[in-house]
Amino acid sequence: MIEQNVLDQLAVFGRQYFQLVDPSQLKWLEGSILKKADVQSWIFSYLFDADNISTLPPDRYRLRVLKALISKLEKAIDDPEEDPPCHEDDQLLSAFYCSGIALDLNIRNASPSNSTESPNTHTHTHFTDPCMYYEQEISDDLMTALSSLLGANVLSESESAQQKAYVTYAYPRHATSESSPQDYSVTLLESRSVISSSGTTGLRTWEAALLLGQFLCSDLGDALVRGKKVFELGAGTGMLSILCAKHLGVSGIVATDGDEAVVDAIKTNIFLNEIDASRTTVNTAALRWGWPLNANTFSEDYGMDAPDVLLGADVTYDQVAIPALVSSMREFFELKPALQVLVAATIRNEQTFQTFLNACKRNRFTMEQIEFAPVPEQIQDGPFYPASTPIQIWRITRVHTTEDAFAF
Numbered sequence: 278m279i280e281q282n283v284l285d286q287l288a289v290f291g292r293q294y295f296q297l298v299d300p301s302q303l304k305w306l307e308g309s310i311l312k313k314a315d316v317q318s319w320i321f322s323y324l325f326d327a328d329n330i331s332t333l334p335p336d337r338y339r340l341r342v343l344k345a346l347i348s349k350l351e352k353a354i355d356d357p358e359e360d361p362p363c364h365e366d367d368q369l370l371s372a373f374y375c376s377g378i379a380l381d382l383n384i385r386n387a388s389p390s391n392s393t394e395s396p397n398t399h400t401h402t403h404f405t406d407p408c409m410y411y412e413q414e415i416s417d418d419l420m421t422a423l424s425s426l427l428g429a430n431v432l433s434e435s436e437s438a439q440q441k442a443y444v445t446y447a448y449p450r451h452a453t454s455e456s457s458p459q460d461y462s463v464t465l466l467e468s469r470s471v472i473s474s475s476g477t478t479g480l481r482t483w484e485a486a487l488l489l490g491q492f493l494c495s496d497l498g499d500a501l502v503r504g505k506k507v508f509e510l511g512a513g514t515g516m517l518s519i520l521c522a523k524h525l526g527v528s529g530i531v532a533t534d535g536d537e538a539v540v541d542a543i544k545t546n547i548f549l550n551e552i553d554a555s556r557t558t559v560n561t562a563a564l565r566w567g568w569p570l571n572a573n574t575f576s577e578d579y580g581m582d583a584p585d586v587l588l589g590a591d592v593t594y595d596q597v598a599i600p601a602l603v604s605s606m607r608e609f610f611e612l613k614p615a616l617q618v619l620v621a622a623t624i625r626n627e628q629t630f631q632t633f634l635n636a637c638k639r640n641r642f643t644m645e646q647i648e649f650a651p652v653p654e655q656i657q658d659g660p661f662y663p664a665s666t667p668i669q670i671w672r673i674t675r676v677h678t679t680e681d682a683f684a685f
């Protein structure tokens with residue numbers, strides 16, 4: 278049985294893996310733990326079992342992680358340093374060879390001896406290296422997964438970056454003495470290149486959304502949205518809207534974006550997450566900031582009554598678009614004076630963000646920065662994002678007045 282603290286480490290590793298964190302940044306477990314049969318079995322079953330996991334990372338990513346894993350296992354398996362029988366590289370080659378897998382590698386002097394064992398549900402190959410000096414045990418399942426990836430037509434780095442890939446963002450929930458609750462997770466099809474070939478920033482999820490998601494999963498954030506009608510501007514992949522609908526008990530959500538292709542992608546992502554439509558109304562719509570809202574037809578236009586909460590993550594990055602964004606916020610305050618707006622902003626340029634704050638002030642919005650700082654990268658346990666550039670979360674409300682000052 279795997280100890281709880283090892284399971285916790287595996288869970289962090291797994292969350293990083295399904296979020297496609299670069300293999301060089303993965304929080305690898307120590308070799309002495311990795312090489313245990315039950316740990317390898319867990320890694321295969323939960324991360325690489327293509328027959329049972331429908332939203333696996335792309336082939337290229339899996340291949341990189343598996344190569345690094347096998348290499349670490351090789352190093353960890355009984356101290357070959359003591360009496361090194363052959364060149365270090367040969368140890369990796371011998372593992373491939375000895376598990377009976379023909380790889381496109383130049384193997385010399387290999388004379389494998391195989392015997393299979395079944396420590397858990399999956400088999401391991403117990404074999405002796407070609408030079409017969411040390412014994413190794415690497416899971417057959419992992420070796421077979423590696424072999425099939427090496428045999429597959431894996432895309433180049435640049436091709437792969439342009440393809441859509443499954444990415445899962447997981448928000449761990451803390452275990453109590455009675456239960457260890459499942460993560461809140463959202464799986465999306467994303468384009469990993471920063472700005473996709475279609476020129477939009479909306480086909481991947483940005484760090485401000487990840488932090489706002491973390492806030493919404495906290496007690497304070499949960500209380501703000503649970504049971505409420507929520508509307509999202511510039512929703513991109515729809516991660517936040519889906520998180521709200523799938524896990525945070527909102528009564529309804531409308532995910533909007535100004536880009537039609539992005540809205541189509543949100544629809545796919547909603548479908549992927551199998552949201553229970555009997556509990557939550559989930560809608561999507563094209564909405565460009567600054568477009569007028571019609572109070573009489575709002576429910577018909579968006580499939581939900583005026584929202585209680587308006588969300589926007591990483592929507593304040595373009596100085597030119599800020600007046601239209603703030604105009605949309607005004608329109609929503611007109612519809613629902615008690616509206617609460619939550620904006621998460623990555624502060625790449627202080628002046629641009631100040632332009633947003635100034636426009637809010639001119640409209641007599643009340644702004645309050647929420648104390649919810651990004652988690653330092655070395656202690657993140659999911660989701661994972663760069664914390665070097667400041668990210669802030671603001672709660673914006675408006676005291677209702679009858680004055681109608683268009684103050685941009």
Ligand SMILES: C[S@@+](CC[C@H](N)C(=O)[O-])C[C@H]1O[C@@H](n2cnc3c(N)ncnc32)[C@H](O)[C@@H]1O
Pocket residue numbers: 477478479480481482483484485486487510511512513514534535536539564565566589590591592598601
């Ligand atoms: C940086 S992305 C953020 C996406 C998502 N909120 C996130 O944080 O991952 C900005 C999003 O705003 C949308 N957007 C930009 N300008 C817009 C406008 N004038 N009207 C509506 N949406 C806009 C883009 O299409 C894109 O999806």
